[in-house]
Amino acid sequence: MTRMLLREWRLLSGASRAALLGLACLAAVAVALGLAAVSATRADIARVVGLEAKETAAVEGFAQGAAGSFGYYRHYPVWRAPGDLGFLAPSRGDAVPEVQRIRMLALEAQINDNESANPELLLAGRFDFAFVLLYMAPLVLIALLHDLWSAEREAGRLGALQSLPHADRRLWTPRATLRFAGVALALLIPLVVGAAVEGTAPGRLIGAVGLVLASLAFWAALSLLVARSEAASATQAAILAGLWFAIALVIPAAAHLAINRAVPLPDAAELIRENREEVHAGWDRPKAETMQRFVARYPDFADRADVGTGFHWKWYFAFQHLGDLHVAAQSAARDAGIARREGLAQALGWALPPLKLTQALQGMAGSDVRAELAFRERVRAFHAEIRTYHYPFLFDDRPMTAAEVAAAPSFGAPPAS
Amino acid sequence: MTRARLVAVAQLRLFLRSRLAVVALVLLGMLSAIAAVTGAAQADRIAGERRTAQAAAEAAFQAQPDRHPHRMVHYGTYALRPLGPLAAFDPGVDAFAGSLVYLEGHRQNAATLGAARESSGLIRFGLLTPAFVLRVLVPLLLVFVGFAMIVGERQAGLVTLQISHGVGWRAYLGGKALALGAVAGLAAVPGLLALGWAAARDPADAGPALAIALSSLLWLTIWVLGITLVSARARTAQSALLALVLAWAVLVVLVPRAAAGTAALLYPLPTKAETDLSIHDELRRIGDSHNPDDPHFAAFKARLLRHYGVTRVEDLPFNYRGALSAEGERLTSQLFAAHAADMAGIQLAQQRLVGFAGLASPAIGFAQASMAGAATDLGSHLAFLEAAETHRYQLIQSLNRLHTHAVRAEDDAARSRDPLAEQRSRVAARFWAEQKPFTFQGPTASDRVAAMLPGLGVMLLWAALLAVLLFRQRPL
Numbered sequence: 001m002t003r004m005l006l007r008e009w010r011l012l013s014g015a016s017r018a019a020l021l022g023l024a025c026l027a028a029v030a031v032a033l034g035l036a037a038v039s040a041t042r043a044d045i046a047r048v049v050g051l052e053a054k055e056t057a058a059v060e061g062f063a064q065g066a067a068g069s070f071g072y073y074r075h076y077p078v079w080r081a082p083g084d085l086g087f088l089a090p091s092r093g094d095a096v097p098e099v100q101r102i103r104m105l106a107l108e109a110q111i112n113d114n115e116s117a118n119p120e121l122l123l124a125g126r127f128d129f130a131f132v133l134l135y136m137a138p139l140v141l142i143a144l145l146h147d148l149w150s151a152e153r154e155a156g157r158l159g160a161l162q163s164l165p166h167a168d169r170r171l172w173t174p175r176a177t178l179r180f181a182g183v184a185l186a187l188l189i190p191l192v193v194g195a196a197v198e199g200t201a202p203g204r205l206i207g208a209v210g211l212v213l214a215s216l217a218f219w220a221a222l223s224l225l226v227a228r229s230e231a232a233s234a235t236q237a238a239i240l241a242g243l244w245f246a247i248a249l250v251i252p253a254a255a256h257l258a259i260n261r262a263v264p265l266p267d268a269a270e271l272i273r274e275n276r277e278e279v280h281a282g283w284d285r286p287k288a289e290t291m292q293r294f295v296a297r298y299p300d301f302a303d304r305a306d307v308g309t310g311f312h313w314k315w316y317f318a319f320q321h322l323g324d325l326h327v328a329a330q331s332a333a334r335d336a337g338i339a340r341r342e343g344l345a346q347a348l349g350w351a352l353p354p355l356k357l358t359q360a361l362q363g364m365a366g367s368d369v370r371a372e373l374a375f376r377e378r379v380r381a382f383h384a385e386i387r388t389y390h391y392p393f394l395f396d397d398r399p400m401t402a403a404e405v406a407a408a409p410s411f412g413a414p415p416a417s
Numbered sequence: 418m419t420r421a422r423l424v425a426v427a428q429l430r431l432f433l434r435s436r437l438a439v440v441a442l443v444l445l446g447m448l449s450a451i452a453a454v455t456g457a458a459q460a461d462r463i464a465g466e467r468r469t470a471q472a473a474a475e476a477a478f479q480a481q482p483d484r485h486p487h488r489m490v491h492y493g494t495y496a497l498r499p500l501g502p503l504a505a506f507d508p509g510v511d512a513f514a515g516s517l518v519y520l521e522g523h524r525q526n527a528a529t530l531g532a533a534r535e536s537s538g539l540i541r542f543g544l545l546t547p548a549f550v551l552r553v554l555v556p557l558l559l560v561f562v563g564f565a566m567i568v569g570e571r572q573a574g575l576v577t578l579q580i581s582h583g584v585g586w587r588a589y590l591g592g593k594a595l596a597l598g599a600v601a602g603l604a605a606v607p608g609l610l611a612l613g614w615a616a617a618r619d620p621a622d623a624g625p626a627l628a629i630a631l632s633s634l635l636w637l638t639i640w641v642l643g644i645t646l647v648s649a650r651a652r653t654a655q656s657a658l659l660a661l662v663l664a665w666a667v668l669v670v671l672v673p674r675a676a677a678g679t680a681a682l683l684y685p686l687p688t689k690a691e692t693d694l695s696i697h698d699e700l701r702r703i704g705d706s707h708n709p710d711d712p713h714f715a716a717f718k719a720r721l722l723r724h725y726g727v728t729r730v731e732d733l734p735f736n737y738r739g740a741l742s743a744e745g746e747r748l749t750s751q752l753f754a755a756h757a758a759d760m761a762g763i764q765l766a767q768q769r770l771v772g773f774a775g776l777a778s779p780a781i782g783f784a785q786a787s788m789a790g791a792a793t794d795l796g797s798h799l800a801f802l803e804a805a806e807t808h809r810y811q812l813i814q815s816l817n818r819l820h821t822h823a824v825r826a827e828d829d830a831a832r833s834r835d836p837l838a839e840q841r842s843r844v845a846a847r848f849w850a851e852q853k854p855f856t857f858q859g860p861t862a863s864d865r866v867a868a869m870l871p872g873l874g875v876m877l878l879w880a881a882l883l884a885v886l887l888f889r890q891r892p893l
Contacts (some may be wrong), residue, residue, distance in 0.1 A: 051694035113527035119510035127678035234654040251540030252542035271468040
């Protein structure tokens with residue numbers, strides 16, 4: 001077999017070799033950019049965590065242990081740390097921040113903040129491994145495989161070659177195998193090198209390799225199917241390029257329109273405005289009413305809910321939270337609507353295998369919409385943790401010691417950069 | 418010229434007879450129609466929603482009852498990025514740039530929302546808009562229709578035949594290009610109709626719309642010339658097709674992304690979180706309003722006391738707390754402006770780098786030109802952010818002036834203890850209705866056309882180069 005593969009490599013045209021080399025370069029550049037992006041993200045997170053610690057120290061300076069001041073001024077970094085396959089489809093520069101600062105005030109006014117990214121770069125799309133796999137690799141495979149038989153027919157050699165004994169095993173299989181293997185190696189070598197740099201868990205690396213091979217296998221099978229037909233090589237190339245065009249570009253773009261139309265979302269601007277109205281109405285509403293509604297949610301504090309006529313932080317944070325509760329149903333409906341849109345897109349993937357495999361790869365890289373929604377959920381849970389940590393201090397009118405300031409919840413250990 | 422026309426007419430007849438060409442053109446027409454109709458409907462809906470939200474924000478602000486001005490500083494208002502009529506043709510960055518900014522005192526909030534945050538992952542595959550159809554889909558259609566038009570005839574021995582019958586090589590090439598150009602024109606019709614429809618709704622947009630139409634035609638001309646050239650030079654129809662599909666993939670799909678990736682790497686943007694923390698840090702060094710002994714605020718106070726010839730702030734002819742708020746806002750806003758300018762500078766540098774990559778791929782030039790014309794490019798978004806910040810600053814300082822001059826210092830000092838003083842510290846509701854609403858016109862029509870010039874220039878360069886290459890070559 002090795003001998004036959006070597007023979008096929010020698011027979012491969014210069015243009016084909018250049019295409020394989022070009023693909024390998026693209027994959028290598030994509031992996032290198034991905035590695036740079038994930039390490040920059042980790043550095044961003046680490047810097048923000050470091051600066052936030054300094055900021056917290058400054059708050060400690062003037063808050064003098066007052067839990068209310070900590071609740072108001074202290075921010076907590078939250079982040080989406082890139083996983084060990086993040087370099088395949090990094091999310092750096094997305095509209096959804098990779099690191100964000102959250103405080104105890106109403107969360108709905110914070111959780112929708114965008115990263116100050118350059119929208120023109122986002123619009124252009126990412127140059128990452130997932131892109132090379134979905135868009136570039138299939139074109140190279142199609143170019144290499146579409147005329148496997150028709151090229152020989154058009155050169156007048158097909159009859160003679162087919163009449164060789166065991167032509168399939170001795171000629172066509174090694175030829176197709178070599179070309180497929182060339183494309184696969186062009187992608188997998190950079191992938192494995194990237195994984196080695198990142199220390200990717202072997203099981204996950206195998207999973208990613210499997211996705212790459214499955215995606216290439218789909219295109220190879222499709223190409224060979226068309227190559228088997230009696231059509232002219234140019235027609236075969238046109239059919240395959242047309243299919244690629246439909247699968248990778250046209251159908252997803254059209255489906256995006258259809259899905260967004262089919263699943264309407266509650267108006268976000270209205271939700272944000274209602275949240276603010278409810279929070280600010282808290283200033284004017286009778287304090288006792290606010291506290292009553294709050295302790296209905298947090299009965300543990302029912303015996304300490306009295307506030308006088310003056311300002312009290314426990315009352316302030318109570319109406320902040322009531323503002324979130326006021327729009328909680330709408331907010332959940334919005335997230336559910338986004339999840340439903342993504343669910344439909346994933347369902348479409350079952351009909352278009354390359355799409356499904358790209359979605360799976362983005363899922364493994366942790367940069368798909370489900371990861372974004374999961375991040376929102378984690379931020380909501382963390383915000384609740386911050387609130388419940390502060391409430392006892394506020395309701396007991398108890399100052400925070402330095403140790404208690406330090407023991408406040410944290411989002412987790414920041415990633416090593 | 419008549420000979421070229423004869424060649425063109427004959428070629429068009431061949432196109433009409435080719436099932437592939439007709440089916441592709443019909444499919445493309447359907448896609449263009451979908452893109453045009455949904456593009457118009459979506460732009461209409463979004464623009465309407467933003468107008469409504471902006472009006473609701475203004476109405477809510479103006480309807481506030483008597484209040485302490487500092488309550489209004491925290492109540493704040495919203496700025497929404499309006500969407501011009503040409504966004505129906507090219508929504509540009511709209512889906513990826515936050516469309517709503519909450520304007521309040523002490524803080525410069527991030528832009529929020531945007532379609533990119535509320536869609537499935539499919540949004541990364543491209544948005545089916547008239548501009549996308551013209552930039553991405555039509556060129557590939559032209560490739561499929563035209564790749565064999567010369568090389569196919571040569572393989573059949575028909576080129577020599579026609580030349581020897583006196584057609585003339587250049588007339589032959591011109592005729593072929595003319596025929597493919599007719600197909601391109603036909604394919605562009607739905608997109609251009611969408612553009613015309615959008616422009617008709619606001620005559621002020623006619624100039625940019627015309628410039629976009631020109632740049633669309635220029636972009637397709639590049640493809641017509643390129644396809645004719647490759648079809649004339651290729652040895653086989655198959656190699657012509659492969660070369661053209663490859664060129665399309667590189668120019669339209671690969672280079673714009675690679676350029677964006679490179680720009681992001683070479684000019685890294687700090688995260689919003691880090692910028693906010695840097696601002697806090699710098700602020701503490703300039704003047705820490707939480708520190709009663711802060712030198713900056715001590716000097717500010719001393720200056721006021723000296724100027725009014727008094728020894729205590731209580732003796733100032735206005736409310737010192739309001740003046741202090743205004744001074745604090747001035748300091749923070751200075752830093753906001755400086756950092757926003759830094760961020761804008763980095764983003765514009767990224768955009769310039771991508772623009773230079775347009776020399777390697779005119780697809781970038783076309784995209785930048787059509788976005789600039791439709792006022793949906795980075796520049797328009799940055800202008801919106803700047804307008805929102807200007808409005809925020811003016812609104813907050815006008816509220817701080819009310820705080821300084823319309824709220825008595827004694828009432829202000831006693832309001833958290835004394836309900837009557839609290840009542841007196843409120844300012845009449847009519848002041849809220851007097852505040853100017855947020856308006857953003859976006860770049861003017863002539864600025865937009867001027868912003869299109871670099872992209873148009875690059876495309877013109879490409880078209881001229883390809884025309885020279887096409888008509889100076891000799892028959893194979």
